Amino acid sequence: MPFTYAYPRAALTVDCVVFGFDGADLKILLIRRGVAPFLGSWALPGGFVRVTETLDDAARRELAEEAGLTQVFLEQLYSFSGVDRDPRERVVSVAYYALVKLADHPTMSAGDASDAAWFPLTQLPPLAFDHAEIVKIALERLRTKVRYQPIGFELLPKQFTLSQLQDLYEAVLRTAMDKRNFRKKILAMGLLIPLNGRTQLGAHRPAQLFRFDAKKYAALKKRGFHFEL
C-alpha cells in the first residue's frame, strides 16, 4: 500500500537519550540493534514517527516499546538533519532526553528490545549513526539545565537523602561541592520535605529522607522564583 507525494520526503524519527543515576555514575540506556544498518551496534532507543502521532507521542511510544519505560521525564532536545546521517536514505531525527529513577526501575532489564543495557558515560561503546553527537548535546543540556531547574530529582528515588542529592549533582556537574554549603542552600529554598522515615543502608548513622515538593515549586515559580544551584 504505497504512499505517493509530488516531492521526495525525508523520513522522520525520534531518538532518546535516557539518563539514569545509580548512586555513583551517570549512565545512559543503549539498545543493541537487531537490524541493518549498524546491525549489532549500540544505539539510542528510537524509531520512526507515525503520521498520526506527535513527536512527543512517538518518543514515549518508543521508550515503552524498546525499554519498557513509562512515566518518565521527557523533553525535546534538538533536531538532527545531516544529509548523510543515515546510509539508507534521508532521515531527520528529533532527539529527546529522558531522566529515569534508576532505583525505582530495579535493574531495568529492558522491554521487548533484543538487548538493552546501561552504560556509564565514561565507558560508552561506539554508537550507530550520529548518536555519539546526540549524546554529547544531551549531556550539555543536562549539565546546564540541572543547575537552574529542579530536574535532578527525576534521577533519584522519590525519597532520597541529601548526600544522594549531592552525589548526583557532583556526578552530573563533575565538581566537588562543600557539604555544609550544599545543604544550607538547598534547604533554604524550602522545597524539600523531610520525611519521618529513615534510611539505614550499611553500617552507619541513618540519614534523613526528603522528598521534593513539586507543588510548592510550581507555586513559587509562578511568583517569579528561580531555582538555582
Next chain:
Amino acid sequence: MPFTYAYPRAALTVDCVVFGFDGADLKILLIRRGVAPFLGSWALPGGFVRVTETLDDAARRELAEEAGLTQVFLEQLYSFSGVDRDPRERVVSVAYYALVKLADHPTMSAGDASDAAWFPLTQLPPLAFDHAEIVKIALERLRTKVRYQPIGFELLPKQFTLSQLQDLYEAVLRTAMDKRNFRKKILAMGLLIPLNGRTQLGAHRPAQLFRFDAKKYAALKKRGFHFEL
C-alpha cells in the same frame, strides 16, 4: 514525477522567528501569505525542507528568499508537531529564531515575498497555523538566552553606545535597569572595545561608541568564563 514510500510521511518545514530591535521596541518579521491556507494572513517566514538540504540550510534559504536576509544569527528553537497544525496534511515544522541588526538592514523592505513587515511584539496581528505559539516559545528562549550569552549584540549595529545596549536589554527583558550598575557590570567583563569615533544623534552630549570583542569572548569562554547580565 511522484515519489512513493511504504508508509505515509509527514511533510517537513522550517519556520523562522526573526527578531529585530529599532532602538525602542523588539520586533519580529512577518510575511503576508499569498497562497492558501491562511491566504492573506500574516505568518512566519519559512517553507518546505528539501530532501537535499539540512534544516539549517533550509532556514537560511527561506530567510534569503522570503526576506532578503543573509548572514544573520540563526539558531534552532524547537520542533512543532501537532497533528492538526496544518489543515492540509501532516506537517512537522522545525522552528528557528534569528537576530538581525535592524539598523544595518535599513528599513528592510523584504525580498521577493509578496509582503513583509516588522511588527512590535506588543502589536502582533493574528498569525497563521500555530505560529503564535512558536513566537511565544521563541520569545521565552530569547529572554532566557540573552541573559547568559552575549547574543544581544546581534540585534545592535556593530558600533553601539552603552545606552543603546541598555535600552535593548530593557526591551527584551521588560525590566528597568540602573544605569551605573549596568555600565559597571558590562564594562567589568572587558568584552567591549571603546572606539575613537563618537555618535552625535540629536542635540546632546555625544556618547562613546563600543564594539563587542567576539574573539576575546571566545577565548574567555574556553577558559570557563560565563557571560551573565
Next chain:
DNA sequence: TCAAAAGTGTTCTTGATACACCCATGC
C-alpha cells in the same frame, strides 16, 4: 541658557565561600 542624554563612586546589604568537629549506627 536651556533641554537632553552621557557619564561617574560610594555605601549597604546580601549571598558565596571556606573551614573542622561531634553524632549515631552496625559490625
Next chain:
DNA sequence: GCATGGGTGTATCAAGAACACTTTTGA
C-alpha cells in the same frame, strides 16, 4: 570500640542593589 557516613555554625569576602549630581553638546 571503631569505622563509616550523617549532620551542624561562623567568619570572611565578593558581588549586587540603591542612590544624585555634573558634563557636554546643539539648538
